[in-house]
Amino acid sequence: MKKFGLDTELVHAGEIHINGAVTMPIFQSVTYLFEDAEDYDQVRYSRLNNTENHIALHEKIATLEGSEAALVTASGMAAISVSMLACLKSGDHVLMQDGLYGGTYHLATNLLANLGVEVTFINGDAPDSWEAARKPTTRMIYLESISNPLIEVADLEAGVAFARTHDLLSVIDNTFASPANFRPIELGFDLVLHSATKYLNGHSDVAAGVIAGSEELINRILPVLNIVGATLDPHACFLLQRGLKTLGLRIRKQNETAMQLAAFLSNHPKVKHVRYPGLPNHPNHSRATDLFDGFSGMLSFEPKSGIDSGKLCKSLRFAKEAPSLGGIETLITRPAFTSHAAVPGAERARLGISDEMIRVSVGIEDAVDLINDFDRALNA
Numbered sequence: 001m002k003k004f005g006l007d008t009e010l011v012h013a014g015e016i017h018i019n020g021a022v023t024m025p026i027f028q029s030v031t032y033l034f035e036d037a038e039d040y041d042q043v044r045y046s047r048l049n050n051t052e053n054h055i056a057l058h059e060k061i062a063t064l065e066g067s068e069a070a071l072v073t074a075s076g077m078a079a080i081s082v083s084m085l086a087c088l089k090s091g092d093h094v095l096m097q098d099g100l101y102g103g104t105y106h107l108a109t110n111l112l113a114n115l116g117v118e119v120t121f122i123n124g125d126a127p128d129s130w131e132a133a134r135k136p137t138t139r140m141i142y143l144e145s146i147s148n149p150l151i152e153v154a155d156l157e158a159g160v161a162f163a164r165t166h167d168l169l170s171v172i173d174n175t176f177a178s179p180a181n182f183r184p185i186e187l188g189f190d191l192v193l194h195s196a197t198k199y200l201n202g203h204s205d206v207a208a209g210v211i212a213g214s215e216e217l218i219n220r221i222l223p224v225l226n227i228v229g230a231t232l233d234p235h236a237c238f239l240l241q242r243g244l245k246t247l248g249l250r251i252r253k254q255n256e257t258a259m260q261l262a263a264f265l266s267n268h269p270k271v272k273h274v275r276y277p278g279l280p281n282h283p284n285h286s287r288a289t290d291l292f293d294g295f296s297g298m299l300s301f302e303p304k305s306g307i308d309s310g311k312l313c314k315s316l317r318f319a320k321e322a323p324s325l326g327g328i329e330t331l332i333t334r335p336a337f338t339s340h341a342a343v344p345g346a347e348r349a350r351l352g353i354s355d356e357m358i359r360v361s362v363g364i365e366d367a368v369d370l371i372n373d374f375d376r377a378l379n380a
Protein backbone atom coordinates (compact mmCIF):
# COMPACT_ATOMS: atom_id res chain seq x y z
CA MET A 1 0.00 0.00 0.00
CA LYS A 2 1.15 3.53 -0.79
CA LYS A 3 2.21 5.47 2.32
CA PHE A 4 3.96 8.37 0.60
CA GLY A 5 3.45 10.36 -2.60
CA LEU A 6 3.56 8.57 -5.96
CA ASP A 7 6.95 9.97 -7.01
CA THR A 8 8.53 9.02 -3.67
CA GLU A 9 7.14 5.48 -3.87
CA LEU A 10 8.24 5.14 -7.51
CA VAL A 11 11.83 5.80 -6.45
CA HIS A 12 11.90 3.95 -3.11
CA ALA A 13 9.20 1.25 -2.89
CA GLY A 14 10.56 -2.29 -3.05
CA GLU A 15 14.19 -1.21 -3.41
CA ILE A 16 16.65 -3.64 -1.81
CA HIS A 17 20.16 -2.26 -1.29
CA ILE A 18 22.17 -5.41 -1.77
CA ASN A 19 25.80 -5.03 -0.62
CA GLY A 20 25.08 -1.33 -0.30
CA ALA A 21 24.27 -0.90 -3.99
CA VAL A 22 22.05 2.16 -4.41
CA THR A 23 20.57 0.70 -7.60
CA MET A 24 19.18 -2.81 -7.80
CA PRO A 25 21.79 -5.05 -9.49
CA ILE A 26 20.87 -7.61 -12.15
CA PHE A 27 20.91 -11.16 -10.78
CA GLN A 28 21.84 -12.94 -13.97
CA SER A 29 21.56 -16.36 -12.37
CA VAL A 30 18.77 -18.79 -13.18
CA THR A 31 19.22 -20.94 -10.10
CA TYR A 32 20.14 -20.44 -6.45
CA LEU A 33 21.78 -22.57 -3.73
CA PHE A 34 19.43 -24.79 -1.74
CA GLU A 35 20.80 -23.52 1.59
CA ASP A 36 17.98 -24.28 4.01
CA ALA A 37 15.16 -24.85 1.48
CA GLU A 38 13.09 -27.81 2.67
CA ASP A 39 10.61 -28.30 -0.15
CA TYR A 40 10.19 -27.41 -3.81
CA ASP A 41 8.15 -24.31 -2.96
CA GLN A 42 11.25 -22.81 -1.37
CA VAL A 43 13.48 -23.49 -4.34
CA ARG A 44 14.68 -20.30 -5.98
CA TYR A 45 14.70 -20.49 -9.76
CA SER A 46 14.14 -17.76 -12.32
CA ARG A 47 10.97 -19.29 -13.83
CA LEU A 48 9.42 -19.41 -10.36
CA ASN A 49 9.49 -15.61 -10.29
CA ASN A 50 11.19 -15.49 -6.90
CA THR A 51 14.62 -13.99 -7.56
CA GLU A 52 15.62 -10.65 -6.00
CA ASN A 53 14.85 -8.87 -9.28
CA HIS A 54 11.28 -10.22 -9.27
CA ILE A 55 10.68 -9.64 -5.56
CA ALA A 56 11.74 -5.99 -5.72
CA LEU A 57 9.46 -5.32 -8.69
CA HIS A 58 6.48 -7.13 -7.19
CA GLU A 59 6.72 -4.92 -4.12
CA LYS A 60 7.11 -1.69 -6.11
CA ILE A 61 4.15 -2.47 -8.37
CA ALA A 62 1.85 -3.53 -5.52
CA THR A 63 2.66 -0.23 -3.81
CA LEU A 64 1.83 1.82 -6.92
CA GLU A 65 -1.43 0.03 -7.69
CA GLY A 66 -2.41 -0.07 -4.00
CA SER A 67 -2.84 -3.85 -4.10
CA GLU A 68 -1.81 -6.48 -1.54
CA ALA A 69 0.38 -8.27 -4.07
CA ALA A 70 1.63 -8.13 -7.66
CA LEU A 71 3.52 -10.13 -10.28
CA VAL A 72 5.56 -9.25 -13.34
CA THR A 73 5.35 -11.31 -16.52
CA ALA A 74 7.13 -11.64 -19.87
CA SER A 75 4.60 -9.41 -21.70
CA GLY A 76 1.20 -7.81 -21.32
CA MET A 77 -0.40 -10.72 -23.18
CA ALA A 78 1.33 -13.13 -20.77
CA ALA A 79 -0.24 -11.25 -17.83
CA ILE A 80 -3.69 -11.39 -19.46
CA SER A 81 -3.47 -15.03 -20.65
CA VAL A 82 -2.12 -16.37 -17.36
CA SER A 83 -4.78 -14.50 -15.35
CA MET A 84 -7.54 -15.92 -17.54
CA LEU A 85 -6.14 -19.45 -17.31
CA ALA A 86 -5.92 -19.18 -13.53
CA CYS A 87 -9.35 -17.63 -12.93
CA LEU A 88 -11.55 -19.42 -15.49
CA LYS A 89 -12.40 -23.02 -16.32
CA SER A 90 -14.38 -24.84 -18.97
CA GLY A 91 -18.09 -23.92 -18.78
CA ASP A 92 -17.45 -20.43 -17.38
CA HIS A 93 -18.81 -17.33 -19.10
CA VAL A 94 -17.13 -13.89 -19.27
CA LEU A 95 -18.50 -10.44 -20.08
CA MET A 96 -15.90 -8.43 -21.99
CA GLN A 97 -15.96 -4.85 -23.17
CA ASP A 98 -16.38 -4.17 -26.89
CA GLY A 99 -13.35 -2.97 -28.82
CA LEU A 100 -10.72 -4.69 -26.68
CA TYR A 101 -7.01 -4.70 -27.43
CA GLY A 102 -6.55 -7.02 -30.43
CA GLY A 103 -4.47 -9.65 -28.62
CA THR A 104 -7.04 -9.89 -25.83
CA TYR A 105 -9.84 -10.16 -28.39
CA HIS A 106 -7.99 -13.02 -30.10
CA LEU A 107 -7.38 -14.77 -26.76
CA ALA A 108 -11.07 -14.48 -25.88
CA THR A 109 -12.54 -15.54 -29.21
CA ASN A 110 -10.06 -18.29 -30.12
CA LEU A 111 -8.02 -19.72 -27.27
CA LEU A 112 -10.59 -19.34 -24.48
CA ALA A 113 -13.35 -20.58 -26.78
CA ASN A 114 -11.24 -23.70 -27.49
CA LEU A 115 -10.99 -24.31 -23.75
CA GLY A 116 -14.77 -24.11 -23.34
CA VAL A 117 -14.89 -20.59 -21.90
CA GLU A 118 -17.70 -18.55 -23.41
CA VAL A 119 -17.43 -14.79 -23.97
CA THR A 120 -20.13 -12.17 -24.57
CA PHE A 121 -19.11 -8.67 -25.61
CA ILE A 122 -20.84 -5.76 -23.88
CA ASN A 123 -21.00 -2.02 -24.45
CA GLY A 124 -18.84 -0.62 -21.64
CA ASP A 125 -20.82 2.60 -21.67
CA ALA A 126 -24.28 0.97 -21.36
CA PRO A 127 -24.44 -0.83 -17.99
CA ASP A 128 -28.24 -1.17 -18.32
CA SER A 129 -27.62 -3.67 -21.12
CA TRP A 130 -25.25 -5.91 -19.13
CA GLU A 131 -27.87 -7.82 -17.15
CA ALA A 132 -29.35 -9.24 -20.38
CA ALA A 133 -25.91 -10.64 -21.29
CA ARG A 134 -25.29 -12.22 -17.89
CA LYS A 135 -25.73 -16.00 -17.46
CA PRO A 136 -25.80 -18.30 -14.44
CA THR A 137 -22.26 -19.32 -15.45
CA THR A 138 -20.87 -15.76 -15.69
CA ARG A 139 -17.73 -15.52 -13.56
CA MET A 140 -15.92 -12.39 -14.72
CA ILE A 141 -16.39 -8.89 -16.12
CA TYR A 142 -13.39 -7.60 -18.09
CA LEU A 143 -12.91 -3.91 -18.93
CA GLU A 144 -10.14 -1.56 -20.12
CA SER A 145 -9.54 1.78 -18.38
CA ILE A 146 -9.28 3.66 -21.70
CA SER A 147 -10.24 2.06 -25.02
CA ASN A 148 -8.23 1.98 -28.21
CA PRO A 149 -8.37 3.84 -30.60
CA LEU A 150 -11.55 5.72 -29.64
CA ILE A 151 -10.04 6.75 -26.27
CA GLU A 152 -13.33 6.11 -24.48
CA VAL A 153 -13.74 5.55 -20.76
CA ALA A 154 -16.23 2.77 -19.91
CA ASP A 155 -18.55 3.05 -16.92
CA LEU A 156 -15.92 1.63 -14.59
CA GLU A 157 -17.86 2.33 -11.38
CA ALA A 158 -20.84 0.43 -12.78
CA GLY A 159 -18.45 -2.41 -13.67
CA VAL A 160 -17.36 -2.76 -10.04
CA ALA A 161 -20.95 -2.50 -8.74
CA PHE A 162 -22.20 -5.09 -11.26
CA ALA A 163 -19.41 -7.49 -10.28
CA ARG A 164 -20.21 -7.09 -6.57
CA THR A 165 -23.95 -7.58 -7.04
CA HIS A 166 -23.48 -10.76 -9.04
CA ASP A 167 -20.35 -12.09 -7.33
CA LEU A 168 -18.15 -11.78 -10.44
CA LEU A 169 -14.42 -11.20 -10.60
CA SER A 170 -13.82 -7.64 -11.86
CA VAL A 171 -10.74 -7.39 -14.07
CA ILE A 172 -9.33 -4.30 -15.77
CA ASP A 173 -6.54 -3.68 -18.25
CA ASN A 174 -5.09 -0.40 -16.94
CA THR A 175 -2.37 -0.05 -19.59
CA PHE A 176 -3.59 3.21 -21.16
CA ALA A 177 -4.16 5.09 -17.88
CA SER A 178 -1.21 3.75 -15.83
CA PRO A 179 -1.29 3.94 -12.02
CA ALA A 180 -0.06 7.54 -12.25
CA ASN A 181 -3.49 8.52 -13.61
CA PHE A 182 -5.78 5.80 -12.24
CA ARG A 183 -5.63 3.08 -9.58
CA PRO A 184 -8.53 0.67 -10.20
CA ILE A 185 -8.03 -1.21 -6.89
CA GLU A 186 -9.09 2.00 -5.07
CA LEU A 187 -12.33 1.94 -7.07
CA GLY A 188 -12.90 -1.70 -6.09
CA PHE A 189 -11.55 -3.76 -9.02
CA ASP A 190 -10.28 -7.22 -8.04
CA LEU A 191 -7.52 -7.63 -10.61
CA VAL A 192 -5.46 -5.06 -12.52
CA LEU A 193 -3.45 -6.02 -15.61
CA HIS A 194 -0.92 -4.05 -17.62
CA SER A 195 1.19 -4.21 -20.66
CA ALA A 196 4.25 -2.81 -18.86
CA THR A 197 5.77 -2.60 -22.34
CA LYS A 198 3.89 0.71 -22.59
CA TYR A 199 3.80 3.43 -19.90
CA LEU A 200 5.21 1.47 -16.95
CA ASN A 201 8.56 0.88 -18.62
CA GLY A 202 8.06 3.88 -20.85
CA HIS A 203 11.08 3.61 -23.14
CA SER A 204 9.91 1.20 -25.84
CA ASP A 205 12.80 -1.15 -25.03
CA VAL A 206 11.25 -3.89 -22.87
CA ALA A 207 8.30 -6.25 -23.29
CA ALA A 208 6.73 -6.93 -19.89
CA GLY A 209 3.42 -7.34 -18.11
CA VAL A 210 1.95 -6.79 -14.67
CA ILE A 211 -0.77 -8.48 -12.57
CA ALA A 212 -1.93 -6.78 -9.35
CA GLY A 213 -4.57 -7.90 -6.84
CA SER A 214 -5.25 -9.45 -3.46
CA GLU A 215 -2.83 -11.88 -1.84
CA GLU A 216 -5.41 -14.61 -2.42
CA LEU A 217 -5.81 -13.93 -6.16
CA ILE A 218 -2.09 -13.56 -6.75
CA ASN A 219 -1.48 -16.85 -4.91
CA ARG A 220 -3.94 -18.48 -7.29
CA ILE A 221 -2.30 -16.94 -10.39
CA LEU A 222 1.39 -17.44 -9.46
CA PRO A 223 1.43 -21.26 -9.82
CA VAL A 224 -0.09 -20.88 -13.31
CA LEU A 225 2.51 -18.28 -14.26
CA ASN A 226 5.22 -20.62 -12.95
CA ILE A 227 3.94 -23.51 -15.08
CA VAL A 228 3.25 -21.48 -18.23
CA GLY A 229 6.76 -20.10 -17.83
CA ALA A 230 6.03 -16.54 -18.95
CA THR A 231 8.65 -15.19 -16.56
CA LEU A 232 10.35 -11.82 -16.95
CA ASP A 233 14.06 -12.19 -17.52
CA PRO A 234 16.33 -10.50 -14.89
CA HIS A 235 17.74 -7.96 -17.33
CA ALA A 236 14.23 -6.97 -18.41
CA CYS A 237 13.30 -6.75 -14.68
CA PHE A 238 16.16 -4.32 -14.19
CA LEU A 239 15.08 -2.14 -17.13
CA LEU A 240 11.46 -2.12 -15.99
CA GLN A 241 12.49 -1.18 -12.46
CA ARG A 242 14.59 1.67 -13.81
CA GLY A 243 11.85 2.84 -16.17
CA LEU A 244 9.24 2.86 -13.40
CA LYS A 245 11.15 5.41 -11.34
CA THR A 246 10.28 8.20 -13.79
CA LEU A 247 6.66 7.15 -14.40
CA GLY A 248 5.22 10.13 -12.49
CA LEU A 249 7.43 12.67 -14.29
CA ARG A 250 6.74 11.14 -17.70
CA ILE A 251 3.00 10.83 -17.25
CA ARG A 252 2.54 14.38 -15.96
CA LYS A 253 4.43 15.71 -18.98
CA GLN A 254 2.54 13.41 -21.39
CA ASN A 255 -0.85 14.37 -19.87
CA GLU A 256 0.05 18.04 -20.24
CA THR A 257 1.37 17.84 -23.80
CA ALA A 258 -1.51 15.62 -24.98
CA MET A 259 -3.97 18.20 -23.59
CA GLN A 260 -2.18 20.99 -25.49
CA LEU A 261 -1.96 18.99 -28.71
CA ALA A 262 -5.62 17.91 -28.45
CA ALA A 263 -6.74 21.51 -27.91
CA PHE A 264 -4.58 22.70 -30.82
CA LEU A 265 -5.84 20.01 -33.20
CA SER A 266 -9.48 20.55 -32.23
CA ASN A 267 -9.17 24.21 -33.29
CA HIS A 268 -7.27 23.43 -36.49
CA PRO A 269 -9.19 24.22 -39.71
CA LYS A 270 -7.88 21.02 -41.38
CA VAL A 271 -9.03 18.72 -38.56
CA LYS A 272 -12.51 17.19 -38.49
CA HIS A 273 -12.61 15.63 -35.04
CA VAL A 274 -10.37 14.99 -32.02
CA ARG A 275 -10.97 12.37 -29.34
CA TYR A 276 -9.33 13.11 -26.01
CA PRO A 277 -11.06 12.69 -22.63
CA GLY A 278 -9.55 15.98 -21.44
CA LEU A 279 -11.59 17.93 -24.02
CA PRO A 280 -14.98 19.10 -22.69
CA ASN A 281 -16.73 17.78 -25.85
CA HIS A 282 -15.53 14.19 -25.23
CA PRO A 283 -18.56 12.02 -24.33
CA ASN A 284 -16.81 10.67 -21.20
CA HIS A 285 -15.17 13.95 -20.11
CA SER A 286 -16.95 14.23 -16.75
CA ARG A 287 -16.44 10.53 -15.92
CA ALA A 288 -12.74 10.79 -16.74
CA THR A 289 -12.49 13.96 -14.64
CA ASP A 290 -14.04 12.14 -11.66
CA LEU A 291 -12.00 8.94 -11.95
CA PHE A 292 -8.59 9.98 -13.25
CA ASP A 293 -5.77 12.22 -12.02
CA GLY A 294 -4.88 12.96 -15.65
CA PHE A 295 -6.34 12.28 -19.09
CA SER A 296 -3.37 10.28 -20.43
CA GLY A 297 -1.03 10.79 -23.35
CA MET A 298 -3.32 9.04 -25.85
CA LEU A 299 -5.53 10.83 -28.36
CA SER A 300 -6.91 10.20 -31.82
CA PHE A 301 -8.04 12.55 -34.56
CA GLU A 302 -9.33 12.66 -38.11
CA PRO A 303 -8.15 15.19 -40.67
CA LYS A 304 -10.81 16.79 -42.90
CA SER A 305 -11.67 15.01 -46.14
CA GLY A 306 -9.21 15.72 -48.91
CA ILE A 307 -6.24 15.14 -46.60
CA ASP A 308 -4.57 11.75 -47.03
CA SER A 309 -3.77 10.54 -43.50
CA GLY A 310 -1.10 8.16 -44.87
CA LYS A 311 0.80 11.06 -46.44
CA LEU A 312 0.20 13.19 -43.36
CA CYS A 313 1.81 10.53 -41.13
CA LYS A 314 4.81 10.24 -43.44
CA SER A 315 5.40 13.97 -43.42
CA LEU A 316 5.62 14.31 -39.64
CA ARG A 317 9.14 14.79 -38.37
CA PHE A 318 9.01 13.91 -34.67
CA ALA A 319 5.90 11.70 -34.50
CA LYS A 320 7.06 8.32 -35.82
CA GLU A 321 4.67 5.86 -37.42
CA ALA A 322 5.00 2.61 -35.46
CA PRO A 323 2.81 0.33 -33.36
CA SER A 324 2.88 0.39 -29.55
CA LEU A 325 2.51 3.38 -27.25
CA GLY A 326 3.43 4.88 -23.90
CA GLY A 327 7.11 5.54 -24.65
CA ILE A 328 9.07 8.76 -24.40
CA GLU A 329 8.92 9.25 -28.19
CA THR A 330 5.69 10.29 -29.89
CA LEU A 331 4.27 7.41 -31.96
CA ILE A 332 1.38 7.45 -34.40
CA THR A 333 -0.65 4.69 -36.03
CA ARG A 334 -3.54 4.48 -38.47
CA PRO A 335 -5.79 1.95 -36.66
CA ALA A 336 -7.81 1.02 -39.79
CA PHE A 337 -4.60 -0.26 -41.41
CA THR A 338 -2.83 -1.65 -38.32
CA SER A 339 -4.43 -2.65 -34.99
CA HIS A 340 -7.96 -2.82 -36.45
CA ALA A 341 -7.17 -4.02 -39.99
CA ALA A 342 -8.70 -7.42 -39.15
CA VAL A 343 -12.00 -5.81 -38.11
CA PRO A 344 -14.44 -5.78 -41.09
CA GLY A 345 -14.89 -2.33 -42.68
CA ALA A 346 -18.59 -2.13 -41.82
CA GLU A 347 -17.87 -2.95 -38.18
CA ARG A 348 -15.10 -0.33 -38.09
CA ALA A 349 -17.54 2.22 -39.48
CA ARG A 350 -20.15 1.26 -36.85
CA LEU A 351 -17.56 1.73 -34.09
CA GLY A 352 -16.47 5.09 -35.55
CA ILE A 353 -12.98 4.06 -36.67
CA SER A 354 -12.61 5.78 -40.03
CA ASP A 355 -9.84 5.03 -42.53
CA GLU A 356 -8.45 8.52 -41.94
CA MET A 357 -8.20 8.20 -38.14
CA ILE A 358 -4.75 8.75 -36.65
CA ARG A 359 -3.94 7.62 -33.11
CA VAL A 360 -1.24 9.55 -31.27
CA SER A 361 0.79 8.35 -28.28
CA VAL A 362 2.28 11.61 -27.07
CA GLY A 363 5.92 11.43 -25.94
CA ILE A 364 7.98 13.78 -23.78
CA GLU A 365 9.22 16.09 -26.55
CA ASP A 366 8.57 19.83 -26.17
CA ALA A 367 4.90 20.48 -26.79
CA VAL A 368 5.66 23.42 -29.08
CA ASP A 369 7.76 21.26 -31.40
CA LEU A 370 5.07 18.58 -31.62
CA ILE A 371 2.35 21.15 -32.27
CA ASN A 372 4.44 22.84 -34.99
CA ASP A 373 5.15 19.42 -36.51
CA PHE A 374 1.44 18.57 -36.80
CA ASP A 375 0.59 22.09 -37.98
CA ARG A 376 3.19 21.96 -40.76
CA ALA A 377 2.11 18.46 -41.86
CA LEU A 378 -1.59 19.39 -41.90
CA ASN A 379 -0.93 22.52 -43.96
CA ALA A 380 1.46 20.81 -46.40
Ligand SMILES: *Cc1c(COP(=O)(O)O)cnc(C)c1O
Pocket residue numbers: 075076077078101103104144173175176194195196197198207208209
Ligand atom coordinates in the same frame (compact mmCIF):
# COMPACT_ATOMS: atom_id res chain seq x y z
C1 LIG B 1 -0.02 -3.58 -25.84
C2 LIG B 1 -1.23 -3.91 -25.05
C3 LIG B 1 -1.43 -5.21 -24.56
C4 LIG B 1 -0.46 -6.34 -24.85
O1 LIG B 1 0.77 -6.12 -24.26
P1 LIG B 1 2.17 -6.75 -24.80
O2 LIG B 1 3.14 -6.25 -23.81
O3 LIG B 1 2.37 -6.28 -26.19
O4 LIG B 1 1.99 -8.23 -24.73
C5 LIG B 1 -2.55 -5.45 -23.81
N1 LIG B 1 -3.46 -4.49 -23.56
C6 LIG B 1 -3.30 -3.23 -24.03
C7 LIG B 1 -4.34 -2.21 -23.71
C8 LIG B 1 -2.19 -2.90 -24.78
O5 LIG B 1 -2.05 -1.67 -25.26
